[in-house]
Structure formats: structure tokens, C-alpha cells
Amino acid sequence: MSDALGIPAGAIRAVWVFAIDLPEGELDAFRQESHTEGGDVLWPLRDALGVTRLDHGQVEVFDIATIRDYGLARYLTEANGMDAASVAPDAARLDALTGAVALVFSAALPEDVARLDPRPPLRLIGRYAERLDFTPRTAPASATARSGQALPADPPEPKRPSDGAMMGRVALGALLVLFALVALMIWIAG
Template sequence: MEVTPTENGLIRLFSVDLPPEEITLFRTRSFDKDGEQSSWPLWDALDPTYLDEDFIEFCDIASLEDLGLTGYMTEGLGVSEVDVAQDAARLSAITGHVLIVFSSAFDGIAQTLTPRAPLRWIGTYREDKAPVVFAPLPSEAAKGILAPAAPAHPSPHLTLIWALLALPIVALFLAAVIYGVTR
């Protein structure tokens, strides 16, 4: 299963074939005394090069109640109803837990995933995003060309530079005055 560096908006869905009491252990990372990851069964089962756990989700199908997995995918994850309808029978038959992996979990790092038990790949779906439209703004105030505005106040950095340059001159002037008075 290839992940490209430009991948965006894909959702990979896996069934997790484990009893409910083993799900917590499967999804939990453990670390050694040096803070290095010592084990993460999910990592071992998915075999990624990089995986950001902030962009993965475990879902108990039973907790979705009347919404079901197909409803969660369309209403909760934004997958197109057309895409989900093609797999509706298969998705409705899934019980237990599923793992949802978003494209953001790979942070633009190209890699090959080799999922193995207890993960079973169900499908890869695309988020249904509205097309970008570059239409002119409807307001009359949005028409015309704006002239560049002059800076309202001098930069505080410029003022500081002038003060630092003037300070030696003022010091020399005061030294000359004091020298002239005391002489």
C-alpha cells in the first residue's frame, strides 16, 4: 500500500480483528527508560516509516449505534455518499473495532505500508471536499484598484537606529561643552 508525499484527503479504513479487551494494549505505545519507543503493536501491524498518532482513530462500531459505520464515514469523516454506497453492504457487516488512518498521519513522507494481522484493510476513501471556485466578489466595494498606503508611523526599529546613531554625537557635544566650561 503506497503513500505518496503529496497524498491529501485520503482515509484508510482497517478492521481490527481483536477481542475488545486487547484493543487498548494494541493501540498503546510503550517507552523504555530513555524515552525511546519500545513497543507499539499498531506500528508493528501497519509497518509504516512514519505515523503521527494524532491522525489515527480507533472506533468501536457498537458505539456508533444507529449512525453505523457508513453514516459515520459520510457524516463524521466527510466521505462521499457515492463512495460509501458502493461498499455499504461490506461496511455494514463489520463488527468490533476499526482503525481509521488519515493522510495527515504520514506528514507527507512517502512510504509503503504492509498491514498484517490483526489489521485487515477494508478500503481507502477520499474526503468529499467542495471544489474551489474563484468567483469575483459580488460587492461594488470589491471593485477597482487599491493604491498602496503610505506607512502611518515610522518603524520603531528605524527610530531605535537613529537614536543609537545620535547618541555618540550628543555625547561628543556634551563632552566639548563640559571641557570648554571647565577649562
Template sequence: MSDPFEIPGGETRRVWVFAFDGPLDELDALSPEALAEALGLWSAPKVEAMERFDLSHLEDYGFARYLSEANGMAVGNDAAMLNALTGPVLVVFSQGLAEAERRFDPDAPFRLIGRYGLTTDLTLPEDITSESALGQLPEGKAPMSSARMSGMVATVVLLFLAVFVAAFVWVGR
């Protein structure tokens, strides 16, 4: 197996998971530059390619399931270990790293949990049945109301009448 601290080049999407030994507020307060220094990087990762959250928010769904189903990563035999983690984590996606970056060298309070790549199993996930997922998806487009339909018909009729009157005025000249 390759070294999880190394950042391989290429187009393949990967993710690194770091545990943070401190409160989530402290992790959220770190700037990208401070994160780069703490992770041993030369340049700051892009903000949109990092996720910071407390794993208590994923208790119903599961962190391994989040990485595999929501992000398409192959977690392999680490599923039980990932689901047993607690506290804040930092998830860094490879597309947020500079091309010149070659290796992570994290300092405390960060601790590498693992590196995961894209899965080759692309099965669709099952419906989410947890309480925390209720009401999170949009309900779809509402059907057109009769008032709106009447307004559209009236607009078409008025346009037709305007063209009809304009034609009579033009012919009557």
C-alpha cells in the same frame, strides 16, 4: 481502481480503515511506534490523525455515515459492508502520515478494510435523531440575567460619578 495499500502523495485528504482482530483495550494500548510496525510503515503516524474505537458505539449512526457525513469521505458502494463490520477498528487519516511513506503492509491482527477519499457531494447532513446523540450539542449562550444587567449599569454609574467628582476636585483647586 488504484491499490488501496499505496499512499498517494499530494494534498488530498484520505482515510484508511483497518479492522483489528482483538479487544479494543489491546488496540488502545499500542503505541504509535508499534502501530507503525504492525502497519508496515517507516515512521509512526501522528496520534491526532488516528482514531481507535469499537464499532458498537456507532450502531445507531452507522460507520458508513460516520465516514461520509462526519469526515467527508466518499464510501461509494461500500456503505453496506462498512455498516456490517463489528469490533474494533483503526482509522488512519493521510495528514498523519510522513511524506516519505509510500505503502501500507499490515500484519495480523490488522486487516485493511478500505481506503476512502474526499467526497465531491457536500450536502448537509440531516438532524441526528438517535438516542445516543441526545444532549451532546451545546445549548447556546444563555441570555443575560437581570442581576448581571443591574451590575453593569451600577458599574457605569459609579464610573460616571468618579469622573464627575474628580472633575470638581480638579476645578476647585
């Protein structure tokens, strides 16, 4: 990790883990945005990260005790798809954390931001990236190739409509004829 606060270029998915050094009673006010009477948006978490915009759906703030048995390192790799090799050097440190943490995913950040500038109460623990897989994949030539079955010698015969479908068609035809007769009678009488 050359610059843990730098935003990786391209489509690399990353997550920054921050410890939040706040008393438990102040955590809700820190993680939620509020609006002033003038319409301004106040969001202490966004401001502490040093950015102007932040996508709520790409930020997680929680007390580490809620996943203590699972472990934060495992949560990052298994539940969020981060590369185990990038998490492994900090695994013991991540699992030893206490209190509240913020996980800020790269998708939460505006595209024009090149670097995070966190301020207290945030304390950077680390940045972890998704594993890049450059293994070439080739698509099968056809559906037959995917299924592994040979093509049948003769195409199957089309199915005959069911008796119920035929009765429905006959009934529809009879109703149309009756409608035409009634319309003709009304026209002649009128």
C-alpha cells in the same frame, strides 16, 4: 481504487479503514504507545501499519458498536467528509462490521511513505477519499458587492465623544497638572 494501500499523491485527504482482529482486552495495549526503559517507543498499531511514524491526532480506534445506530458508512461521509461515491460501493460491508476498527487518515502518515504495509491483526476494509471539488470560485469585488447594498451618498458624520469620555479627559488633565505642581514643589524644596 487501483492500489488501496498506496498513499495518494498531492493534497488528497483519504482514510483507510482497518478491522482489528483482537480480543477486546488487548485493544487498549494495541492502540496506545508505550516507552521502554531505554527510551524506545513501542506502538503496536504503528508497527502493524508498517510505518515509522504516526500522528495520534489523525488516527481513530474504536469499537464499531459505539456508532452502530449511526453507521460507519455515514460516519465516514458525514462526520469525516469522505466522498459518498467512494464509500457507497462498500456501505453495506462497512455497516456490517463488528468489533474494533481503526481509521487512519492520510495526515497521520509521514510524507516519505508511499504505501502502507499492514500486518495482522489489521485487516484492510478499504480506502476512501475526500470529494474533490474543482468548481472555480470568484471573490466579490468589494464589501459592497458582498452585502448587496448601495453606497451611501454622503459619508456619515463622525460621532461626538460621550460626556463620560470628555469628563475622563478633563480629570486626566487635572491629575497631570497636579503631578507637575507637586514635582515642582519637591524640586524647589530639595
